[in-house]
Amino acid sequence: MSTKVAPLSGFPEFLPADRIAEQHVLDIIRRTFELHGFASIETRAVEPVERLLGKGGDADKEIYAVTRLAADRSEASSGQDGTHELGLHFDLTVPFARYVVENAGRLQLPFRRYQIQKVWRGERPQEGRYREFTQADIDVIDAGTLAPHYEAEVPLVVAEIFRQLPLPGFRIQVNNRKIPEGFYRGIGLADVAGTLRIVDKLDKIGPDRVRSALVEAGASAEQAARCLALAEIRSEDLSFVDRVRALGVSHPTLTEGLQALSAVMRVGLDLAPGALVADLRVARGLDYYTGTVYETQIVGHEGYGSVCSGGRYDALASDGRTTYPGVGISIGVSRLLGLLVPRLGLTGSRSTPTCVLVALPAEADRAAAMRTATTLRARGIPTEVAPSADKFGKQIRYADRRGIPYVWFATAEGDQVKDIRSGEQTGADVASWLPPQEDLHPGIRLRPR
RNA sequence: GUGGGUGUAGCUCAGCUGGUAGAGCAUCUGGUUGUGGUCCAGAGGGUCGAGGGUUCAAGUCCCUUCACUCACCCCA
Numbered sequence: 348m349s350t351k352v353a354p355l356s357g358f359p360e361f362l363p364a365d366r367i368a369e370q371h372v373l374d375i376i377r378r379t380f381e382l383h384g385f386a387s388i389e390t391r392a393v394e395p396v397e398r399l400l401g402k403g404g405d406a407d408k409e410i411y412a413v414t415r416l417a418a419d420r421s422e423a424s425s426g427q428d429g430t431h432e433l434g435l436h437f438d439l440t441v442p443f444a445r446y447v448v449e450n451a452g453r454l455q456l457p458f459r460r461y462q463i464q465k466v467w468r469g470e471r472p473q474e475g476r477y478r479e480f481t482q483a484d485i486d487v488i489d490a491g492t493l494a495p496h497y498e499a500e501v502p503l504v505v506a507e508i509f510r511q512l513p514l515p516g517f518r519i520q521v522n523n524r525k526i527p528e529g530f531y532r533g534i535g536l537a538d539v540a541g542t543l544r545i546v547d548k549l550d551k552i553g554p555d556r557v558r559s560a561l562v563e564a565g566a567s568a569e570q571a572a573r574c575l576a577l578a579e580i581r582s583e584d585l586s587f588v589d590r591v592r593a594l595g596v597s598h599p600t601l602t603e604g605l606q607a608l609s610a611v612m613r614v615g616l617d618l619a620p621g622a623l624v625a626d627l628r629v630a631r632g633l634d635y636y637t638g639t640v641y642e643t644q645i646v647g648h649e650g651y652g653s654v655c656s657g658g659r660y661d662a663l664a665s666d667g668r669t670t671y672p673g674v675g676i677s678i679g680v681s682r683l684l685g686l687l688v689p690r691l692g693l694t695g696s697r698s699t700p701t702c703v704l705v706a707l708p709a710e711a712d713r714a715a716a717m718r719t720a721t722t723l724r725a726r727g728i729p730t731e732v733a734p735s736a737d738k739f740g741k742q743i744r745y746a747d748r749r750g751i752p753y754v755w756f757a758t759a760e761g762d763q764v765k766d767i768r769s770g771e772q773t774g775a776d777v778a779s780w781l782p783p784q785e786d787l788h789p790g791i792r793l794r795p796r
Numbered sequence: 797g798u799g800g801g802u803g804u805a806g807c808u809c810a811g812c813u814g815g816u817a818g819a820g821c822a823u824c825u826g827g828u829u830g831u832g833g834u835c836c837a838g839a840g841g842g843u844c845g846a847g848g849g850u851u852c853a854a855g856u857c858c859c860u861u862c863a864c865u866c867a868c869c870c871c872a
Contacts, residue, residue, distance in 0.1 A: 353845085356864060409870085438872080466872085471797085473866065482872060544870095643872095653872065679872025708830075736830095743832040756831085767832070 357472030358479045359681060361688075364750070367695030367789045369684050372512065373463065376483045376678060379508045383500075385461040385485050390442040392465070393433040398445060409468040410434040435467040439484040440635075440657075440675055444664035447488050447671050456671075457489035457497075463680070475652050475682045484657075486675030488664065493672040495607060498639040498659055499614035501676045505643070505655055506615075506622035508678065513693060513793065516646030519655070520581075520626035521615075523608040523639050526591070527630065529601025530577050534570050542566070543630040546578045550628070550649070554579075578628040584616060585609055587625045607638060637661045641676055645686060654683045692794035697750025700729045702787055703764070704746040705755045707733040712757065719755060719762070722777045728787065730755075743767055752786045 354360075361369060381387075393413050400410075413433040436442045439462045447458065463483040472478055485504060487497045502519045509517045527546070528539045536542055545560045552560075554575050561571035573594060580590045588605050608625055615623035629642045636658035643655035657676030664671035687693040703723055705716045716732045723730040733742045739756075746754050747767055756763045756772070764780060765772035781787075 353863065468871075470870070471868090476871070480872065656872065677872065682872050706831090738829090739831040740828085741832080742830090745832090747832055754831085765831075770832090772831085 357470070357477045359477055359685070361684075362698070364695040364698040365684075365688050365693075367698070367700075368688060368693050368791045369680070371695070371789075371791045372684065372687070373481075373483070373680065375511045376508055376680070377461075377463065379504060379511070380461040380483075380485055383459075383485075383504050383507075385459045385504075388443075388446065388460050388462055389464060390436070390439070390446050390462065392435055394436055394442055394445060396432040396434040399434045399436065399441060409437055409470055411467050411469055437468045438466055439464055439482050439677065440486065440660070440663065440673075443484070443486055443675075444488070444660075444671065444673070447673075448664050448666045451490070451666065451669070451671070457487050457493070459485070459487050461485045475685045477681055477685075480679065480681030483678040483680050484675055486673050488671050488673035490669050490671055493659075493661075493674060495610060496614070497674045498607070499611040501657065501674055502611075502623060502641050503615065503619050505641075505676055505678060506619045509622075509643075509655075512683075513687070513691065513791065514645055515648075515691075517622075517643055517654075518624045518646065519622055519641055519643045520624050520629045521608065521611055521639065521641055522625070522627055522629040523604040523611075524630065524636060524658075525600045525604030525638055526608065526627055527577065527604075529598035529604055530591070530594075530596050531574070533596040533598035533601055534573050536566060536570055536574070538564065542574060546574055546628055547630045549575075549578050580625075580627045582625050583621060583623070585612055585625075587612075587627065591627070604638070611639060635660045635663045639674065648686055648690065651686055651690075652682065654679050654686065693791055694794055695750075696790045696792045697752070699749045699751065700789055701731045701746075701749065701751045702728050702782055703730045703753045703755050704742065704751050705730060705732045706739060706742045706757075707736045708757065710736045712736070715757065719757065719777050723755075723780075726781070728782065750789070753782060 377387075396410060396412065411434060413435060443460065443462060447454065461484060463481065465479055466482050467479050469478060470476060485501055487493070487501070502521065506517075506519060524543075527543055531537075531539050531542050541564055542561065545557055545564060548560075549557050557578075558568075558571045558575060561574055562568060566574065573596070576594055577591065580587050582590070588609055591601070591605060612623060612625050626642075629640060638659040638661070640658035641656050642653040645651060645654060655676060655678045657674070659672070659674040661672040662670060664673065684693075703720075705720050705723075707713060707716050713732065713736075720730040720732050733745060737745075743754055743765070745751075752766060752768060754765045754767055755775070755777075756765065760774070762775050762777055763772050764775040
């Protein structure tokens with residue numbers, strides 16, 4: 348057995364400073380979710396495979412199965428005798444829908460929840476695509492019917508979060524699947540899903556290749572042209588409605604979709620102007636979305652992929668008698684960090700939460716140093732004692748390497764604290780000294796590039 | 797799952813038509829005998845991804861395999 352260690356592709360791990368940046372982002376997300384009144388839940392990592400299957404398109408190929416190493420065949424089989432094949436969840440929406448059905452009698456509906464957890468997909472990893480990654484979800488689920496105003500609310504929460512991050516800009520693109528669906532039916536194209544999939548590649552392969560792909564898939568030249576005309580519509584205001592109408596297609600589903608998207612955009616224009624873009628080419632997301640869909644690009648990194656997406660699902664959760672429609676949006680925290688850290692140089696302001704290192708003149712002084720540390724900690728100042736009574740130069744270097752801003756010295760003239768960035772060392776009282784607020788806890792910074 | 801690329805020190809990489817393994821950065825020590833960062837000197841660190849083959853001789857050529865990586869598919 349080899350002792351050689353190597354990274355596992357698609358299972359990213361951060362060094363401490365970058366992890367601090369990730370935690371900072373997670374803190375912003377959590378604080379903002381709670382500010383909007385979403386309650387936290389955590390669901391188990393596994394679901395019966397049969398529950399996962401068929402909920403996410405090709406997801407079945409991506410599901411990681413979980414079995415005991417020592418399990419025999421009968422134990423791993425699914426079904427009858429109370430045993431089930433288990434799989435790791437590939438998103439947080441499917442488990443949440445299960446959770447709502449399971450606890451419907453104990454939940455107050457409509458239920459607003461957030462959930463920040465790892466998910467797993469057995470894909471080929473590459474930049475921004477992982478096999479294990481963190482998602483931060485909010486969803487609202489109700490019984491029977493779900494008020495449409497929630498479709499406008501969830502992306503605005505995300506916009507509020509993204510505004511707090513050091514991003515060059517972002518666009519939450521919104522569409523309603525009923526628009527292309529009604530439009531395609533209105534011009535006589537029956538294969539809605541297939542057409543969507545081709546049109547969705549517009550950014551990547553350009554209009555000419557989309558046109559030929561559509562024709563190859565059975566559309567006439569004229570139908571292909573009209574699909575492209577629809578897909579090219581994009582607006583930050585409500586003008587997309589007139590532009591769709593100008594294409595002269597009418598279908599009741601199309602009308603429904605236009606009304607729904609208008610309602611979302613109207614709220615966005617009022618409360619977060621510029622954050623939402625109606626973009627009629629957006630189709631992506633898992634199969635279970637039935638109306639509004641969201642996808643988010645970072646300005647200048649459009650090819651990187653969506654860092655946040657979601658939508659409305661009307662039929663995902665059902666116990667057979669009651670259906671629980673919902674709408675939700677999911678921030679791809681790992682993907683977002685995969686952009687922020689390597690591409691934009693985001694990292695932690697230090698590699699440890701420690702604010703003060705208490706220097707140790709001699710090992711015999713450890714007890715006194717620990718008392719000093721205890722006093723500082725009691726006032727909320729993250730503190731550690733030097734690992735050994737090395738020369739002070741080494742102890743200072745210990746702090747410097749980790750980005751710890753202050754070193755505390757007990758001297759014959761009384762306690763002194765040194766700001767190792769400026770080199771300034773001054774007398775300090777362990778019972779009252781406080782660092783500036785911005786030094787108390789690590790924050791984020793951009794690496795000089 | 798399909799197709800391409802790359803595997804040499806902790807990291808980034810050099811290593812010619814085969815001839816005894818190298819640099820920079822990082823780490824540690826000393827210069828600096830209890831106040832870091834700069835500078836100078838030195839040291840440690842490698843089954844050259846793994847296995848097989850060709851050869852007097854393989855990091856270098858051939859085969860197999862694994863890993864990583866990029867694109868496709870799909871997606872956060």
